[in-house]
Amino acid sequence: MDNPRIADRLDAFAALLELAEANPYMARAYRRAAETIRTARVPVAELVRTGRVRRLRGIGPGIEARLRELVETGDIAELAELERELAPGLVGLGRYLGLGAKRSVEIARSLGVRTPAELRDAAAAGRLQTVPGIGPKTEARLLEALAREAEPRPRRGLLLNRARELVAGIAQALGGEAAGDVRRWRDSCEQLAVVCAAPDPSVTLAHFAALAQIVAVVEEEPRRALGVTVEGVAVELIAAEPRRFGTALARATGSPAYVAALEPLPDAADEAALYRALGIPWCPPELREQPLRGEPPSLVATDDIRGDLHCHTTWSDGRASVEQMGRAAIERGYEYVAICDHTPAVGAVRGLTADDVRRQAEEIAQANDLLAPFRVLRGIECDILPDGRLDLPDDVLAELDWVQASVHGGQRMPRAEMTKRVVEALRNPYVRCLSHPTGRLINRRPENALDLQRAFAVALEEGVAVEVNGLPDRLDLRGEHVRAALRAGVQVVCSTDAHSTRGLANMALAVHTARRGGATPAGVVNTRPLRSILEGRRAVR
Numbered sequence: 103m104d105n106p107r108i109a110d111r112l113d114a115f116a117a118l119l120e121l122a123e124a125n126p127y128m129a130r131a132y133r134r135a136a137e138t139i140r141t142a143r144v145p146v147a148e149l150v151r152t153g154r155v156r157r158l159r160g161i162g163p164g165i166e167a168r169l170r171e172l173v174e175t176g177d178i179a180e181l182a183e184l185e186r187e188l189a190p191g192l193v194g195l196g197r198y199l200g201l202g203a204k205r206s207v208e209i210a211r212s213l214g215v216r217t218p219a220e221l222r223d224a225a226a227a228g229r230l231q232t233v234p235g236i237g238p239k240t241e242a243r244l245l246e247a248l249a250r251e252a253e254p255r256p257r258r259g260l261l262l263n264r265a266r267e268l269v270a271g272i273a274q275a276l277g278g279e280a281a282g283d284v285r286r287w288r289d290s291c292e293q294l295a296v297v298c299a300a301p302d303p304s305v306t307l308a309h310f311a312a313l314a315q316i317v318a319v320v321e322e323e324p325r326r327a328l329g330v331t332v333e334g335v336a337v338e339l340i341a342a343e344p345r346r347f348g349t350a351l352a353r354a355t356g357s358p359a360y361v362a363a364l365e366p367l368p369d370a371a372d373e374a375a376l377y378r379a380l381g382i383p384w385c386p387p388e389l390r391e392q393p394l395r396g397e398p399p400s401l402v403a404t405d406d407i408r409g410d411l412h413c414h415t416t417w418s419d420g421r422a423s424v425e426q427m428g429r430a431a432i433e434r435g436y437e438y439v440a441i442c443d444h445t446p447a448v449g450a451v452r453g454l455t456a457d458d459v460r461r462q463a464e465e466i467a468q469a470n471d472l473l474a475p476f477r478v479l480r481g482i483e484c485d486i487l488p489d490g491r492l493d494l495p496d497d498v499l500a501e502l503d504w505v506q507a508s509v510h511g512g513q514r515m516p517r518a519e520m521t522k523r524v525v526e527a528l529r530n531p532y533v534r535c536l537s538h539p540t541g542r543l544i545n546r547r548p549e550n551a552l553d554l555q556r557a558f559a560v561a562l563e564e565g566v567a568v569e570v571n572g573l574p575d576r577l578d579l580r581g582e583h584v585r586a587a588l589r590a591g592v593q594v595v596c597s598t599d600a601h602s603t604r605g606l607a608n609m610a611l612a613v614h615t616a617r618r619g620g621a622t623p624a625g626v627v628n629t630r631p632l633r634s635i636l637e638g639r640r641a642v643r
């Protein structure tokens with residue numbers, strides 16, 4: 103049994119544990135283990151057989167036992183039973199139609215159906231009304247939803263990291279390419295698509311339908327299918343003729359407006375050939391939101407990044423020590439990392455007082471002795487108090503190499519008040535970067551009322567940068583705001599706000615978000631060498 107197959111089974115187990123409303127931590131643990139296994143460079147089945155699998159990160163005795171069962175018997179009995187009991191195909195379809203998981207299972211049980219096709223037949227035969235709790239109104243709504251099930255509908259987008267994982271897994275299994283919102287690195291992904299070059303589309307479509315991630319296929323055409331995951335997320339598969347693969351990929355990647363402006367697209371086997379045939383330069387996917395035919399800018403790349411300027415340690419709410427974060431940053435090829443733990447006003451978690459900051463300095467100095475010439479910078483994520491003052495005295499901030507200023511509490515302030523608060527903080531001579539400026543949490547909290555243009559104008563005067571925060575549920579600033587900041591002459595910092603060594607990997611999310619705003623290396627502070635960062639605010643003027 104190979105690693106992808108083992109990982110798929112653990113992923114399926116995680117999804118069903120969630121459905122069964124088991125302990126959510128358990129589902130998360132299985133999902134994390136699946137990811138570790140998918141990216142492991144050694145055959146995991148071998149590690150299981152020789153009793154060494156717990157050396158892999160995130161695999162404890164419980165998961166080890168499941169893995170042994172899977173490797174020895176070819177399956178996990180409890181998973182097979184959950185699949186029988188919960189009919190994931192029906193749950194996926196139900197969620198896609200707007201029903202909860204529990205309700206989908208109840209309806210399926212009461213109708214005695216086991217597959218999406220049987221559910222559709224039962225609905226067509228008028229049997230939905232026999233289900234307790236389904237009146238004529240709900241029946242009509244469901245029938246209507248079933249009839250137009252393949253049409254795109256507004257739904258909550260998937261976070262970019264989750265969407266990337268899902269689409270990349272499917273693309274890899276089918277030997278295709280990720281397209282849609284994921285390829286443009288949209289902050290919240292609604293249109294998920296995979297494009298394959300398929301000499302025989304029936305083979306590709308059958309393979310797609312059999313994937314662990316796809317629990318039901320809700321629409322099928324000769325060269326296209328729409329599948330849903332157990333969470334009810336729709337993924338489109340396009341099985342293109344090989345000589346038209348480039349055309350299909352471009353069409354499935356760009357926004358409707360971008361693609362429409364290029365139509366009619368000529369047939370091309372790859373994208374390079376397509377753009378040549380169109381007589382325009384190839385366009386990075388991140389810039390395929392609005393029509394663009396000209397020369398795109400030379401966008402910043404993850405390889406240009408020389409350090410991470412916002413991360414946490416066990417001193418506040420991080421999970422790794424200063425030294426561990428430093429070593430993980432070295433592994434990523436960085437020259438520096440800034441430790442920016444919280445200050446007391448953050449409230450929900452431990453924050454550092456002036457004394458703590460000075461004690462932490464000793465630990466950072468020790469780490470620097472060990473890690474030189476790599477440099478751990480003394481930083482802080484300092485709360486901006488409601489009146490615009492900072493949460494630590496200036497003499498403490500003055501000692502630090504890097505100061506992030508953050509609004510955490512009181513995100514709902516009216517516009518004038520919020521803008522005054524942030525501007526006040528930007529005027530503090532030690533602040534280097536405004537963290538997550540809009541404060542939004544994707545799908546959970548809207549942007550605050552800050553007047554960004556005003557904040558950018560003051561940031562420019564003061565030589566303060568603005569952050570592109572790479573936490574998957576923040577991505578703040580987002581692409582359009584990055585564009586506005588750069589246009590105003592303000593530099594951005596691509597940061598991860600990592601709370602673990604693993605969190606440093608979110609740099610790609612920050613960088614690609616900046617790319618959506620057209621950022622070049624010159625517009626991104628942390629593409630600069632250490633000495634430039636240490637020069638202070640002059641560095642960003």
Ligand SMILES: [Zn+2]
Nearest residue numbers: 483508537538
């Ligand atoms: Zn923060």
Ligand SMILES: [Zn+2]
Nearest residue numbers: 412414483599
């Ligand atoms: Zn932070």
